[in-house]
Amino acid sequence: MNSPFVIWQLGDGKPGHENQSLGLAEAIGRRIPVAVHRIDLSGGERLIARLRSTFRQSREFPAPSLIVGAGHATHVPMIGLARRTGTPCVVLMKPSLPAGLFDLCLVPRHDLRGVPGGNIVPTVGALNRVHVADGTPKSGRMILIGGPSSTHGWDTEGTLRALADIVASAPEATWTLTDSRRTPEGVRAKIRSRFPRIELFPHEETDRGWLPDRLAAAAEAWVTEDSISMIYESLTSGARVGLLPVPRQKTGRVARGIDRLVADGFATPYDTWKHDGVLPPPGQVLREADRCAGLILERWYPQAR
Known part of the structure; x- marks a missing residue:
């Protein structure tokens, strides 16, 4: 043209x-x-x-x-x-x-x-805006957390216990974490005090290109189950994707969509990862x-x- x-x-x-x-x-x-x-x-x-x-x-x-x-x-x-x-x-x-x-x-x-x-x-x-160019080095480790929603509740201590296991699984790794507008007050402070090796970037301090750029270089991403948009952004990046447990309030379309992702091999629930010790790559990169x-x-x- x-x-x-x-x-x-x-x-x-x-x-x-x-x-x-x-x-x-x-x-x-x-x-x-x-x-x-x-x-x-x-x-x-x-x-x-x-x-x-x-x-x-x-x-x-x-x-x-x-x-x-x-x-x-x-x-x-x-x-x-x-x-x-x-x-x-x-x-x-x-x-x-x-x-x-x-x-x-x-x-x-x-x-x-x-x-x-x-x-x-x-x-x-x-x-979404995530795009991974051919040959992009992928070594980053991301943690993306949401908060209570119309479909999910929240369990701060349960999330922190899961984070402890995940961080301990790669003792020398650097983890990057960001939250969302729905993340409850005080969660960031607890993460900072318990996990000094996690680099925390509050969502309000990042621009709209920050997450797509970070995910493009990520080899591994853990996302709370309530954050459906961030789950699909992570899958588009080609990273290995794990789902952090969050209490379900409803068993409607969002829950069915997440269950289908798991059944199709796109993402791995935390309990499965903890039992098997493996976070496999997705069967297909979403584009x-x-x-x-x-x-x-x-x-x-x-x-x-």
Whole structure:
């Protein structure tokens, strides 16, 4: 292509949603030159105000080749822009509106039931920004912890006991740990006092590229089971992935998705690792963003591939 492939990315300001659409945009950018223009929907306005803001911001951008977004706040504005410009729109989640209103829905398979429709592509987890270039040295050891959620409770002492076993398994290794917005108050202080060999990076002190870069160089990653997005980011990195135990509050779609990852050989529960003494590599490295980028270009822009 002589000019960049223009992507309008609708963002609601939530890191998990933004990382999905950026992951797709960056994957397209690994194939062809792209220019990403972000439309900010993080203000929390009412729908009419949000639409006005969307159209006002979009007037400053060159005509799009693709419109992408994740998060319920992006749905109606995305459809409005697609209709106004005649451009394909791609939603990266199970939408809250009828799927037929979007040109393509990239939906994590654990959110789907039954046979997906023609414009729904199941993905193994949510797309993300992790990318590992060929030949990247992989020696790092990561620990990623979350916190209480709608699907999981929390057990600080249980998590600390598991960390003690994991750190003791590699006495000379340096471990890097980061937490999340859901991590309970006081957990970081306990980790610092009990595990001086763990380098702790609070989530609020890292930028949005820090975790993808660290995971790209990781050979091993341990993630609390509640942190579904960080589990899939770790699997995309190609690291050996262990699951730290967290009490389950529900046995719904998230739990089923985690159990399927274990059954398919992607990740190893802590209890299994402790019994066997082995953290095996995943049977397959996830490259879902790259796969979906290829599908999109093949569907609408085959000449650009």
